[in-house]
Amino acid sequence: xFELEKISKSFNELTALADVNLKIAKEHTTVFxxxxxxxxxTLIRVLMGLIExxxxxxxxxxxxxxxxxxxxxRRRMGYVTQGxxxxxxxxxxxxxxxxxxxxxxxxDDIRNRVNELLVLTNLSPDVLDRYPTQLxxxxxxxxxxxxxxMLDPTVLMLDxxxxxxxxxxxxxxxxxxxxxxxxxxxxxxxxxxxxxxAGFFGDHIVLLREGSIVxxxxxxxxxxxxxxxxxxxxxxxxxxxxxxxEGGT
Amino acid sequence: xxxxxxxxxxxxxVIYWPSASRAGEDIKIGSxxxxxxxxxxxxxxxxxxxxxxxVYHHRQLGGTRxxxxxxxxxxxxxxxxxxxxxxxxxxxxxxxxxxxDIHTALEKHGLAMTAPIGFNNTYAIGMLxxxxxxxxxxxxxxxxxxxxxxxxxGNEFLDRGDGWPSLRAHYALPQRKVTGLDHDLAYxxxxxxxxxxxxxxxxxxxxxFYGLRILEDxxxxxxxxxxxxxxxxxxxxxxxxxxxxxxKLEGRIDESTMTRMNARVKLDGYSETLVAADFVAxxxxxxxxxxxxxxxxxxxxxxxxHLKLVSISLTAALLFALPLGIVAARHPRLGQIILASVGxxxxxxxxxxxxxxxxxxxxxxxxAMLALFLYSLLPVVRNTHAGLxxxxxxxxxxxHALGLPAAARLRLVEIPMAGGTILAGIKTSAVINxxxxxxxxxxxxxxxxxxxxxxxxxxxxxxxxxxxxxxALLALLVQGIFETAERFIVPKGLRL
Numbered sequence: 001x002f003e004l005e006k007i008s009k010s011f012n013e014l015t016a017l018a019d020v021n022l023k024i025a026k027e028h029t030t031v032f033x034x035x036x037x038x039x040x041x042t043l044i045r046v047l048m049g050l051i052e053x054x055x056x057x058x059x060x061x062x063x064x065x066x067x068x069x070x071x072x073x074r075r076r077m078g079y080v081t082q083g084x085x086x087x088x089x090x091x092x093x094x095x096x097x098x099x100x101x102x103x104x105x106x107x108d109d110i111r112n113r114v115n116e117l118l119v120l121t122n123l124s125p126d127v128l129d130r131y132p133t134q135l136x137x138x139x140x141x142x143x144x145x146x147x148x149x150m151l152d153p154t155v156l157m158l159d160x161x162x163x164x165x166x167x168x169x170x171x172x173x174x175x176x177x178x179x180x181x182x183x184x185x186x187x188x189x190x191x192x193x194x195x196x197x198a199g200f201f202g203d204h205i206v207l208l209r210e211g212s213i214v215x216x217x218x219x220x221x222x223x224x225x226x227x228x229x230x231x232x233x234x235x236x237x238x239x240x241x242x243x244x245x246e247g248g249t
Numbered sequence: 250x251x252x253x254x255x256x257x258x259x260x261x262x263v264i265y266w267p268s269a270s271r272a273g274e275d276i277k278i279g280s281x282x283x284x285x286x287x288x289x290x291x292x293x294x295x296x297x298x299x300x301x302x303x304v305y306h307h308r309q310l311g312g313t314r315x316x317x318x319x320x321x322x323x324x325x326x327x328x329x330x331x332x333x334x335x336x337x338x339x340x341x342x343x344x345x346x347x348x349x350d351i352h353t354a355l356e357k358h359g360l361a362m363t364a365p366i367g368f369n370n371t372y373a374i375g376m377l378x379x380x381x382x383x384x385x386x387x388x389x390x391x392x393x394x395x396x397x398x399x400x401x402x403g404n405e406f407l408d409r410g411d412g413w414p415s416l417r418a419h420y421a422l423p424q425r426k427v428t429g430l431d432h433d434l435a436y437x438x439x440x441x442x443x444x445x446x447x448x449x450x451x452x453x454x455x456x457x458f459y460g461l462r463i464l465e466d467x468x469x470x471x472x473x474x475x476x477x478x479x480x481x482x483x484x485x486x487x488x489x490x491x492x493x494x495x496x497k498l499e500g501r502i503d504e505s506t507m508t509r510m511n512a513r514v515k516l517d518g519y520s521e522t523l524v525a526a527d528f529v530a531x532x533x534x535x536x537x538x539x540x541x542x543x544x545x546x547x548x549x550x551x552x553x554x555h556l557k558l559v560s561i562s563l564t565a566a567l568l569f570a571l572p573l574g575i576v577a578a579r580h581p582r583l584g585q586i587i588l589a590s591v592g593x594x595x596x597x598x599x600x601x602x603x604x605x606x607x608x609x610x611x612x613x614x615x616x617a618m619l620a621l622f623l624y625s626l627l628p629v630v631r632n633t634h635a636g637l638x639x640x641x642x643x644x645x646x647x648x649h650a651l652g653l654p655a656a657a658r659l660r661l662v663e664i665p666m667a668g669g670t671i672l673a674g675i676k677t678s679a680v681i682n683x684x685x686x687x688x689x690x691x692x693x694x695x696x697x698x699x700x701x702x703x704x705x706x707x708x709x710x711x712x713x714x715x716x717x718x719x720x721a722l723l724a725l726l727v728q729g730i731f732e733t734a735e736r737f738i739v740p741k742g743l744r745l
Binding site: 048071073075077091098131133147 | 643644646647648649650651652653654657661662665666668740741742743
């Protein structure tokens with residue numbers, strides 16, 4: 001689906017991505033993981049053409065992603081960020097349907113699609129008239145997800161989609177989302193810093209550190225065959241707290 | 250939604266548009282911003298109307314420079330002037346000595362001058378009788394011995410070739426406390442004791458009223474200021490008729506007649522139109538019916554003129570400033586230049602900006618609108634820029650990520666998000682505009698400034714308030730309208 005060749009990007013001398021080569025498989029869930037500042041959020045934005053790399057090329061199904069092609073390519077991608085990125089001046093309904101209305105889709109098509117999405121994202125219809133500030137955090141993420149899925153995109157991009165949610169809501173949304181991904185058979189790219197989340201969703205996990213890929217593979221590979229001490233440490237650090245609690249009981 | 254607002258303003262403009270169409274053939278008369286000049290302007294108007302042509306009198310248009318430029322530009326056809334002002338001020342570099350020289354010099358400008366109309370209104374220095382008595386001052390040379398005296402001079406007198414600079418040099422006067430202020434306000438300064446001496450015109454009614462002592466010009470500094478009419482020759486179809494009637498006034502108004510007319514307006518409160526009508530009835534047996542404009546009709550006329558100034562200049566400013574603000578937000582470096590430029594315009598004193606516009610677009614409404622237009626730019630440009638650059642990055646990114654093109658992002662996301670800030674800028678702009686428009690009267694644009702200006706000239710507080718109060722109310726009304734509009738224009742989601 002995506003092919004990245006020697007992607008580099010710096011912001012004011014600060015290296016975000018250094019010579020990244022990567023292939024992202026179709027209809028799989030790929031998770032970018034790593035500590036803060038490792039370049040994972042930059043990488044997902046480069047895939048969407050929201051950030052232009054200093055060097056290297058991204059191909060989306062053979063088409064290079066650049067200033068000319070990115071806008072149209074993005075209409076085939078859905079995007080959800082940590083806060084949802086909903087437009088505060090529009091109701092949930094307008095947020096979800098903005099792009100479809102802009103593209104001149106018929107009212108019936110739009111209504112039918114929104115009804116499907118309400119079922120899919122487990123949203124009640126009465127949230128549609130509310131503004132983002134009137135929604136709970138979980139509802140905001142579900143609305144953002146419905147907006148991302150409105151045009152039935154080929155690819156779904158999620159940047160820390162659960163980051164701002166409390167644990168119970170997060171767990172519900174995580175399980176709902178995994179079911180959705182499995183059911184839809186879409187190509188999903190997700191960014192997280194949580195190895196558990198990465199293992200929960202990811203068919204393929206890509207660990208980044210200081211702008212470079214350290215290891216990629218399944219969660220099984222990461223746990224059992226860490227490629228270097230950093231990977232081992234990254235995984236064990238996140239497990240220690242839970243293990244110590246379990247050990248204590 | 251901004252478009253909706255502009256349509257709303259344009260609709261209002263169409264409704265309030267006063268019937269501005271005056272026939273191009275009208276004789277246009279100008280007068281300076283003091284009572285005598287306005288009376289003479291009205292006398293000319295009555296005489297002109299008698300010949301059957303249409304007449305428009307630009308009352309109290311401004312100072313000498315404004316009138317002279319307007320005459321040269323053909324904005325007016327005739328105005329009352331004084332020989333001393335022509336020789337010492339307007340054409341001071343030409344070394345004119347007698348009237349024949351003046352005629353020759355004027356001819357080069359396509360202008361002509363009548364013979365003197367009969368009175369000499371020269372400058373003089375006046376003091377309160379009791380102050381002059383106490384210090385034993387009777388002539389200007391006596392001032393030399395009292396260096397502690399403070400002077401208050403009209404702004405024009407301070408700068409004129411025959412004004413304070415040459416008076417000081419001629420008499421070697423030592424005084425340092427010299428203030429520039431409005432001529433009519435100077436009388437009040439004199440009475441309140443904040444100044445000791447001022448410049449007066451010898452036909453001023455106030456000399457009698459305040460009991461001023463006129464100091465003898467013992468070293469003969471002030472030239473003769475015979476009143477004459479300056480008018481344009483050629484270039485207009487009705488030029489013959491101008492020359493026809495203006496000469497009727499030659500030698501017809503002596504000093505006591507003029508002083509009496511000034512006193513009737515300034516002290517007795519009659520209108521210039523009425524006093525001038527009484528004069529032409531006496532002198533020429535011309536009966537003029539003076540319609541006393543009712544208080545309400547005057548208010549309505551001023552309101553229409555004021556609204557016209559504000560609505561046209563503000564609409565134009567919005568149409569220009571909104572795109573400019575958007576450009577400034579899109580291109581940071583160009584934006585700095587744009588913001589600096591509109592900022593600089595704002596630092597030009599408003600009165601100066603109004604006067605600067607005269608050579609470009611003449612007198613009356615257009616230069617005032619142009620100046621108001623320039624003044625209205627900054628708040629709108631700055632707030633549009635601030636509103637657009639202040640939108641949270643994740644919102645902008647979300648709009649990008651959807652695949653909306655730039656124009657759609659602007660229309661659907663950025664402008665609605667920045668709407669509150671932009672509207673606040675428009676509101677500031679409108680309120681400033683309403684207030685500043687009162688200065689338009691100084692260059693013949695009318696509006697609420699007209700009664701304020703006349704009120705200052707006639708020392709009539711009621712008249713000042715009849716302009717100042719509606720102007721303040723209009724500013725409040727405008728503010729109220731925009732606050733109501735805010736409720737419809739700023740998206741509900743941003744007000745929660």
